[in-house]
Amino acid sequence: MKLSFVILNYNREKELLTTIQKTKQLMADKDDYEIIVVDNASPDNSVAAVKKQFPDVIIVERKVNNGVAGWNDGFEVAKGKYLIVLDDDSNIEDGLDCAIEVLDTNLDVGIVALNIVNGAFTTHYLYHLRDSIDFIGCGAIIRKEVYNKIGGFAEWLFIYTHEWEYAIRCLDAGYKIRYFENCHVNHRTSSINRTSERLKVFSIRNEMAIVYKFFNKKDRLRYVTRVYLNHLKTIPTNGLKVIPWHIAALREFLKMRKSIENTPVNKAVQDFYSVSCWATRRFYKIV
Structure with missing residues (x-):
């Protein structure tokens, strides 16, 4: 399997369903992929709703919310060569095939930072850079090989700036981080759980x-x-x-x-x- 979409969710049922639907639309003509939802002990109806509407989606249910490290549970079970990291309120609009080609043709690239075009954080400031130390967790692609080598996101940070911590370890392991502006991610930025x-x-x-x-x-x-x-x-x-x-x-x-x-x-x-x-x-x- 080539692609594993790993979506981290906490208490955003409506946004999560939208993200899954849009991801399926994006991949309508492909079958070499899987969608994994890691639910971080949501008190809402997220898990039941996904099971009902998208029975083919793999669900990892956590009993305790451990923040961004919840993604790691999805990375661990993912069968894909590449891990596509999404928030429950973000989705890729276009350009995915070209972004994957960057990884296929540059074996030293461990992470591709995608172009987050809206939301609280965008990546337009990276446009002039070939190599970067920055990516945003609501839209990035990580080579599974990198996860196998350096592990996942840092649980001790819980939330925010975990991308920088991961980038440091990725670069220290000898990989590069490449920004790819032609793959656009829509971050719908739900206000739930954000202040x-x-x-x-x-x-x-x-x-x-x-x-x-x-x-x-x-x-x-x-x-x-x-x-x-x-x-x-x-x-x-x-x-x-x-x-x-x-x-x-x-x-x-x-x-x-x-x-x-x-x-x-x-x-x-x-x-x-x-x-x-x-x-x-x-x-x-x-x-």
Whole structure:
């Protein structure tokens, strides 16, 4: 089997059904694929609805919501050569065949970042890049070989920025990440389970945790400081309401850092990450 669509769902029955339907429409003339839904212990009727409307879809039911790591359960049972990663509210519109060709013809490419054309996060800023350290989990293709080699998404991050953590490990394993702008993903961005506060707190906390884990000990404190200060710079734009969120993020990071094992990756990967991510760039001339 060539393609495994792996959809992570939590409590978004209507959006999930739409994603499955649109995926089936996209693949109407093909049969060498499977659709896997990982349900992260949804309290709604998601699982029953999928079983009723799409009995051929493989469902992995989790008893506990473990965030983005739920995708790993789908990756593990997937039979496809390529894992197509989707959110319950995202779907590929077109260009999939060409994106797959990138992987077929470039064996050193481990992940293809797709063009997220709308929603809270888009990838248009990657258009000028051939190689990238960034992809968005609601629309990407991962070579199953990469998963077999480096494992899945980090459960310790729970949600947000897990793509950067995974990208670091992917690059450190010798693979490349390629952005492909001609495969378009519609992220319908359901408001269910999403708040600005949650996004800000988890993003800041996780970005600090990532550099704390993967950068050399002599450098990591400097980069953790950069991440926090660069996020503080956004307060005038976002408003005073976000100040408590920044404080909460720092508090959460300080609590979790004791459990973070420092496993530095290749220095070239550290350098690539530090210049690719805006929050790790120099904070004026201070840090």
